[in-house]
Amino acid sequence: MGSTNARSAAIAALTSFKSVAPRVNFQNTPLKDLYASNVFNEEAQSERLPKAVFKKLQQTIKKGAILDPAIADAVAIAMKDWAIEKGATHYTHIFYP
Numbered sequence: 001m002g003s004t005n006a007r008s009a010a011i012a013a014l015t016s017f018k019s020v021a022p023r024v025n026f027q028n029t030p031l032k033d034l035y036a037s038n039v040f041n042e043e044a045q046s047e048r049l050p051k052a053v054f055k056k057l058q059q060t061i062k063k064g065a066i067l068d069p070a071i072a073d074a075v076a077i078a079m080k081d082w083a084i085e086k087g088a089t090h091y092t093h094i095f096y097p
Contacts, residue, residue: 017089019087020087021086021087038086040078040079040082040083042058044082045057045058045075045078048078048081048082049074049075049078050074053071053074053075056068056071057071057075
């Protein structure tokens with residue numbers, strides 16, 4: 001694909017994009033309903049992660065245990081799927097110890 005075709009394809013993709021995320025009326029929605037509403041929190045983790053993975057992740061978060069590299073892929077996949085379902089179009093992940 002030439003650069004002109006790639007540019008045209010990118011422009012076409014941008015102009016035809018339709019968000020799956022619901023529109024929010026920021027004037028009528030209380031801040032408490034918006035703040036931290038898009039966080040992969042403990043509730044989202046427990047719903048999406050296998051029980052053993054969730055337990056190990058919580059030990060890392062709450063007790064400072066070393067993150068087991070064996071669970072990293074499961075956590076990343078669950079986070080990615082969760083984010084896409086919420087309307088994310090781009091995704092990256094990083095783990096901070």
